[in-house]
Amino acid sequence: MADLVINERESWVNDSIDGTLYTQQHNNLTRLDFGNDIKVIARSDWQKDKVAIICGGGSGHEPAHAGFVGKGMLTAAVCGDLFAAPSVDAVLNAILHVTGDAGCLVVIKNYTGDRLNFGLACEKAKEMGRNVEMVIVSDDISIPENPKPRGIAGTLFVHKVAGYVAEQGEDLATVTKAAQDTIDSIASIGIALSSCTLPGDDSADRIAAGKAELGLGIHGEAGIETIELRQCKELVSIMSDKLLTACPSERHAVLINNLGGLSPIEMNVVTKDVVESNLGKNAELFIGPAPLMTAIDMKGFSISIIKLDELKRQALLSDTVTAAWPGVSKKQTVAVTQCESQSSQITFSPSQNEAVANALRTVCSTIIENEAALNHLDTIVGDGDTGSTFASGARKVLAELDANQLPLNEPGLLMTVIGQQLTTVMGGSSGVLLSIFFTAAGREFTATNNLVAAFQSGLARMMEYGGAAVGDRTMIDALYPAFEAWGANGFAAAVEAAKAGADSTLDMTKANAGRSSYLNSDTLNGVKDPGAFAVEQVFESLNK
Structure with missing residues (x-):
């Protein structure tokens, strides 16, 4: 396994949060200090006059979730330890800090620890008089007919739509409905050439050279299928067809996510093949390529799709004040300017001497x-x-x-x-x-x-x-x-x-x-x- 740039495992998440805050672009983030090991990043410009949006989970997926805290997306992100759900107290304190009369929507990914800890925190907050709802993202389609699909990078679509609707001043019921409708309209799948590196883990990578795992999880969980490592366009084609089977669509947006370990040139090749795939044919909007929800240094990528209607289209195109949301690009043709070569070709008449x-x-x-x-x-x-x-x-x-x-x-x-x-x-x-x-x-x-x-x-x-x-x-x-x-x-x-x-x-x-x-x-x-x-x-x- 590869080495990691790290001080101590115990301080890794806090060190990462401090680095984020030291260099924040918009000066709109703050760490909520409750005098214990709770790790929450929240908007410093939050006025509690609209529905708050909270997400979170285990760390190791940066820039998710703290990178999406800001106007137009999340109000706060609750950070757990590496690949571990944050505590009930951390979630509850975050809810209590940011929730005003308009209420709070909690968005989580479909993992047992998140469901239990965030769920209990929501119930406690309700007992304390807060108006709180929770939605669960389950966009991973790698395992057919799975009754409990995992939540992966498609979660960012939910952040964006819910954040947009909340920013318009809509009530909690409307924001929750928009979030759930988004969850019902998304699908994601990932593929990787290597798993992620964990601090102190010297075990060999389970993915052999020349192989790729299709449908692996963002915590390094094994994929549903090991396949031969083919040309990028073949990998994209497999993923594209699975996404369209699970989520048939004639108008959609596509999110292209770097799982952490691919270079920019590799991600550009992925993007080219996604745009030229069956999935790309009817895509109106593209998000990425960018590292949006990573698995530390996993060498792989995921693709997410969302069916578009007018609300979701407007939500995706709306501005945000966040560090990590890359913006949206509309589908373009490859711009080519035909030019005559200007490199010097010497013309002369042969002569004798x-x-x-x-x-x-x-x-x-x-x-x-x-x-x-x-x-x-x-x-x-x-x-x-x-x-x-x-x-x-x-x-x-x-x-x-x-x-x-x-x-x-x-x-x-x-x-x-x-x-x-x-x-x-x-x-x-x-x-x-x-x-x-x-x-x-x-x-x-x-x-x-x-x-x-x-x-x-x-x-x-x-x-x-x-x-x-x-x-x-x-x-x-x-x-x-x-x-x-x-x-x-x-x-x-x-x-x-x-x-x-x-x-x-x-x-x-x-x-x-x-x-x-x-x-x-x-x-x-x-x-x-x-x-x-x-x-x-x-x-x-x-x-x-």
Whole structure:
């Protein structure tokens, strides 16, 4: 099982509540302190002039329920310990604190502990003269013909509708009827790839790799069925068909809930498949994707459906002042703007220049001839593919040269074309770095007609974008001194400088760039950098 970020299990819920209150967005929440271990979050702006809505249950489902306390949804949330119903006293004190003459509706999920503790608290509150009603959410449809379905994420629909009706100033009977009608109009089902992590529980996850549990509970209860882990759209299709069978509808809203452990990119895929499923075809509104009622870190999701009428539609679309309600989106089409690619495609007319052709052929042939040697060096200090990568670029240029498809008589344009071609055939960073080099060099040559200055400009851009410098044990250790010597003392000096630069990498026991930077000094000592060696061989071949 995975580890958890936690102080002590005993303080986990209180620590979570404090974190919520420290960073609340609307400054409308308060912890009710009864001088004991009761944990209740309530609206600090509550005036007791309307029907109060209370929900709660075991913690571990955050942001439910405290995240939905605020105008338009809950008046208070009663927090139990991890996956445990809050005490009767906690529920009763919450009811007594928030209930005015308009009364209070208590919304619970269909679990024995919640039914008993909240139920007894309601009865005690009635004895004390409070006008209280309770409704029980049972939206889980995973077990066919189950006489006591569990309450899961569809509970949030009840919060939203009841909260909206209460906010309109309706009486308790009307609010209760709206809540019960909502309960009768919803269905939910979940699926997970792993169960949740519990503090101090080192047992292995019961869900095997490559499997998924359909219909599991939000406390980590086993699912009704273990199935093969298929593509997301197949999982969604199974859930969609079950929901529509249990709750046939032609106008509905869909809530997409992250059970805690799925990444945003996974939830976006789930959402795409939900919208494109049979369930999504007649969906008018969507809530989520978002973590709304979680099971700590369970890697899974649930889908809930609510049949819409005008009241429920207005309720879902109404504003709330809560931290966790994500709002509602109407069904949209995928917005696509057709565009013409603006990436530069160089147009040119091939031209001939024998001297340039010979130099280019020599360079390419030298690199291809040294493919095995370069790969051998890179096997020691890298991932063994420098020779193959460089040779693939050389073969591409050589093929274009043999086909007379290069602007050989326009050196600036030729370098730009080579830069473009290298990115199409050379993998990894080397192709991009050499493309930067030739592209910048071509631009400089066109402006100055100075070959050495052009190469130096290309190298400067390569160093700027690649982040390597002289001494970092790369091809730059040979290129930089070679170009400096060429500009000052001619090409013969450049050949000597390239060899000296490549030789200097033999004694460099620390690489600061490329894959060699991950290796220790013993591996690098006495081994020439493959890129610098390639530069050395190219300069030497051009001097013959």
